[in-house]
Amino acid sequence: MNDNIALAHTSQDIEGLWSALNAGELDSCLAYLSQADRTDEPDAALECRLAEALLHEGRREEAVECCRRALPRVAGDVAMLQICAWVFSNCRCHEAAASAYRGLLALCPDWAEGYRHLSGSLAALGRAEEAIAAALDAASLTPDDSAALVYAAELLMAAGRIDEAAGLLGGAADTAAEPRLLRVLSAAEMLRDRLPAALAAIDRALAEAPDNAEYHAHRGHLLWQLGDIAGGAAALAWAAALDPGNREVQRAQLSLYLAAGLVSEATAAGGALLQRFPDDKPAAEAVLHLLAHRLDTIDGEYVVLSGAAERPPRPLRPPPGWLDRWRGQRRVIGALIIRETRTRFPDLKLGYGWALIEPVLHITLLSATFAVLMRGQPPIGRHFFIFYYTGLIPYLMFVHTSSGMCHAITGNGAVLQLPPVTTFDVVAARGLLEIMTDIVVAAVLLAGFNAIGLAALPDDLWQPAMALLAIAALGCGCGFINAVITVFWRSWEKGYAQLARVLYFISGIFYVPGMMPDWAREVLAWNPLLQAIDWFRAGFFANYQPHWLDRSYVVVLAILALLAGFGLERSLRRRLSVPL
Amino acid sequence: MITLDKVAKAYATAAGRKIVLADACAEFAPGHNVGILGANGAGKSTLIRLLAGSEMPDRGTVRRTARVSFPLGFGGTFHPALSGRENVAFVARVYGAAVRPTIRFVEEFAELDQYFDMPVQTYSAGMRARLAFGTCLAIDFDVYLIDEITEIGDERFRRKCVAAFRQRLNSSDIILATHNSHTIQQYCDRGAILADGQLQLFDDVASAFERYRRMLVEPFACHSADA
Numbered sequence: 005m006n007d008n009i010a011l012a013h014t015s016q017d018i019e020g021l022w023s024a025l026n027a028g029e030l031d032s033c034l035a036y037l038s039q040a041d042r043t044d045e046p047d048a049a050l051e052c053r054l055a056e057a058l059l060h061e062g063r064r065e066e067a068v069e070c071c072r073r074a075l076p077r078v079a080g081d082v083a084m085l086q087i088c089a090w091v092f093s094n095c096r097c098h099e100a101a102a103s104a105y106r107g108l109l110a111l112c113p114d115w116a117e118g119y120r121h122l123s124g125s126l127a128a129l130g131r132a133e134e135a136i137a138a139a140l141d142a143a144s145l146t147p148d149d150s151a152a153l154v155y156a157a158e159l160l161m162a163a164g165r166i167d168e169a170a171g172l173l174g175g176a177a178d179t180a181a182e183p184r185l186l187r188v189l190s191a192a193e194m195l196r197d198r199l200p201a202a203l204a205a206i207d208r209a210l211a212e213a214p215d216n217a218e219y220h221a222h223r224g225h226l227l228w229q230l231g232d233i234a235g236g237a238a239a240l241a242w243a244a245a246l247d248p249g250n251r252e253v254q255r256a257q258l259s260l261y262l263a264a265g266l267v268s269e270a271t272a273a274g275g276a277l278l279q280r281f282p283d284d285k286p287a288a289e290a291v292l293h294l295l296a297h298r299l300d301t302i303d304g305e306y307v308v309l310s311g312a313a314e315r316p317p318r319p320l321r322p323p324p325g326w327l328d329r330w331r332g333q334r335r336v337i338g339a340l341i342i343r344e345t346r347t348r349f350p351d352l353k354l355g356y357g358w359a360l361i362e363p364v365l366h367i368t369l370l371s372a373t374f375a376v377l378m379r380g381q382p383p384i385g386r387h388f389f390i391f392y393y394t395g396l397i398p399y400l401m402f403v404h405t406s407s408g409m410c411h412a413i414t415g416n417g418a419v420l421q422l423p424p425v426t427t428f429d430v431v432a433a434r435g436l437l438e439i440m441t442d443i444v445v446a447a448v449l450l451a452g453f454n455a456i457g458l459a460a461l462p463d464d465l466w467q468p469a470m471a472l473l474a475i476a477a478l479g480c481g482c483g484f485i486n487a488v489i490t491v492f493w494r495s496w497e498k499g500y501a502q503l504a505r506v507l508y509f510i511s512g513i514f515y516v517p518g519m520m521p522d523w524a525r526e527v528l529a530w531n532p533l534l535q536a537i538d539w540f541r542a543g544f545f546a547n548y549q550p551h552w553l554d555r556s557y558v559v560v561l562a563i564l565a566l567l568a569g570f571g572l573e574r575s576l577r578r579r580l581s582v583p584l
Numbered sequence: 585m586i587t588l589d590k591v592a593k594a595y596a597t598a599a600g601r602k603i604v605l606a607d608a609c610a611e612f613a614p615g616h617n618v619g620i621l622g623a624n625g626a627g628k629s630t631l632i633r634l635l636a637g638s639e640m641p642d643r644g645t646v647r648r649t650a651r652v653s654f655p656l657g658f659g660g661t662f663h664p665a666l667s668g669r670e671n672v673a674f675v676a677r678v679y680g681a682a683v684r685p686t687i688r689f690v691e692e693f694a695e696l697d698q699y700f701d702m703p704v705q706t707y708s709a710g711m712r713a714r715l716a717f718g719t720c721l722a723i724d725f726d727v728y729l730i731d732e733i734t735e736i737g738d739e740r741f742r743r744k745c746v747a748a749f750r751q752r753l754n755s756s757d758i759i760l761a762t763h764n765s766h767t768i769q770q771y772c773d774r775g776a777i778l779a780d781g782q783l784q785l786f787d788d789v790a791s792a793f794e795r796y797r798r799m800l801v802e803p804f805a806c807h808s809a810d811a
Contacts, residue, residue: 259801262797262800262801263797263798263801265797289623289624290800292624293623293624293763293800318614318615318650318726318755318756318757320585320614320649320650321649321650321651321726322649323647323649332680335677335678335680336677336678338677339674339677339678342673342674342677343663343666343670343674346665346666346670347663347665347666418660418661418662418663419661419663420638421638421654421658421660421661422638422654422661422675422678423636423637423638423652423654424637424678424679425678577640578640578641578642
């Protein structure tokens with residue numbers, strides 16, 4: 005290789021380069037020809053041949069480079085110009101290719117293929133009008149070459165000049181029955197809405213080439229558009245049989261059957277399509293729909309309910325006024341309470357009796373323990389039973405109500421599916437049931453104490469009743485808040501149970517605040533439950549009137565808790581529905 | 585009449601947020617039976633529950649100037665520990681219907697015999713469906729909402745259902761969501777399509793079907809097989 009370069013340098017012997025080129029030593033030729041300080045004029049033909057050889061090896065940039073250098077010096081040489089044009093167009097230098105072809109055509113104006121090459125380069129450049137002109141020149145030079153005609157027609161159609169394309173093709177189709185030409189003619193006729201002419205053309209094409217699947221598919225579309233469903237389906241089936249791997253044909257079959265409402269055929273076509281192309285999502289959806297449809301209609305024992313629309317419509321119901329709404333709500337809450345009483349203790353034979361057993365055991369246990377410890381004297385009154393009763397009943401009412409309402413919403417997902425039942429209703433019903441239960445329990449216990457001979461009746465009935473009412477309201481308010489929190493945080497009830505346990509010890513149930521140091525009592529006096537219990541006791545025992553008791557504090561807190569609970573439920577109502 | 589006023593509803597699924605309605609407006613006029621068409625997963629059931637009021641919209645309002653049923657045949661509200669009789673009594677009380685006649689109707693209709701006084705959790709799926717169907721039909725609603733008529737029981741019971749239903753249809757409207765075109769053609773005189781977050785209503789069933797069929801075919805259209 006170095007010998008050849010040396011040769012070329014010293015003797016400038018072009019022969020040496022030719023032999024190097026012929027020997028395939030492209031690099032050494034290239035190295036010599038691209039020397040910038042060269043003074044001589046090497047053979048342009050050599051550059052062109054080198055470019056040709058380079059392109060064959062896939063070295064496009066270098067080939068183009070050679071041709072660009074050679075082009076100014078091959079002006080009159082047809083063979084070399086052809087090589088340049090060929091290299092340019094193959095390397096996507098369409099601009100250079102077009103001008104090379106123009107140069108060639110100036111030399112030999114009857115070269116039909118040259119016009120087609122020029123047209124191709126121009127089309128690639130986006131110069132549609134010039135490309136069409138060149139293609140028409142090519143076609144007019146070789147009137148018998150249908151390929152040139154088809155090419156020109158396709159360019160015309162792409163440019164939207166459908167009528168010209170159809171005219172061009174139609175003229176040729178009268179004499180020559182070339183299938184490709186007829187196929188494009190059919191497309192042109194279809195595009196200008198002359199469906200019968202399009203059908204005639206594709207029929208002639210199929211007479212020449214009966215095994216072309218794409219022609220059959222096109223014919224199927226035409227027949228479908230002409231309203232011949234059966235014919236269209238047959239043509240598409242033919243296409244599918246000829247070319248089973250063609251997804252488009254099978255999709256066309258499916259959409260034809262779907263549009264025609266032929267359920268069984270559509271299911272079969274969709275099944276075949278899915279079997280071959282399992283990833284075709286729209287096809288899968290369509291087949292799913294079809295299968296559901298078939299399942300529904302397989303046993304068709306239906307009674308036609310005609311005439312239903314002729315009857316006069318019912319009068320509209322105006323939106324309910326506040327009285328109706330209140331009545332409706334009372335009805336719903338009532339129904340819920342009845343339902344709750346039946347389901348509250350579903351696993352216990354004792355049922356509602358359990359509500360009574362808990363406080364009785366509690367009071368008995370406390371009384372027994374402290375009676376031994378305190379040797380017979382409670383802090384107030386004469387009987388331990390009564391003293392603990394006055395502490396426990398308000399406490400239990402508050403805790404039962406507020407914690408019993410925790411799962412009012414989460415545990416009632418089913419019943420909330422009934423439109424008239426709102427979250428407010430289920431929470432309120434649960435709270436009311438707890439309150440009513442504890443009131444009954446309090447009354448029954450009181451009656452029981454009297455029955456066993458303990459003088460248990462309160463000195464003042466009004467005060468304990470008001471105290472219980474305030475506690476019920478406070479418990480209800482906290483219960484509403486708990487019910488809402490539990491929706492978002494299911495284990496809240498466990499945390500609240502801890503709070504209730506703490507309250508058990510700081511609310512003065514088994515002692516009176518008067519027994520405590522002043523500072524401790526002043527802190528504990530902020531506990532509304534302690535206040536409420538003392539309120540209850542102050543009514544029970546006329547001689548127990550603690551100076552720290554502030555009834556209005558309990559009432560205000562109860563009202564605030566209720567407002568907070570109602571407001572929370574109301575503002576979050578749309579997010580409280582529990583999915584089943 | 586049920587009016588949807590700019591109702592928006594979406595819910596979260598494993599595949600992301602599923603939009604059922606996006607600020608949809610629609611009006612169900614009284615005196616017409618409407619069949620709602622929609623692809624599987626378009627949200628037909630959610631729409632029915634929104635119309636019923638079982639579910640709240642994210643935004644917007646659903647106004648009802650008629651007494652609208654809960655979805656026909658929906659037995660999800662029954663308490664499993666309560667008997668059929670107690671559950672029916674509860675529904676009757678909630679709707680302010682007379683309890684005894686309602687119970688008598690359901691007892692006769694559902695043919696549960698001694699099971700009517702047993703806890704619902706002991707029922708088979710078919711018995712539960714019969715109880716739910718009977719409970720809904722026992723109450724006089726202006727509009728019955730139906731989410732997929734499911735065939736329940738044997739031939740004889742099915743005829744009984746259709747007969748009871750026909751009697752109701754003499755005075756009440758239905759709104760029916762199904763993918764079964766047959767059912768809609770039998771029961772409805774108006775159609776609606778739920779797709780892409782909008783509810784489109786049509787004055788007759790045929791044009792709703794035509795539109796729906798075209799929606800089904802559109803993704804396949806391949807007339808570009810030319811050129």
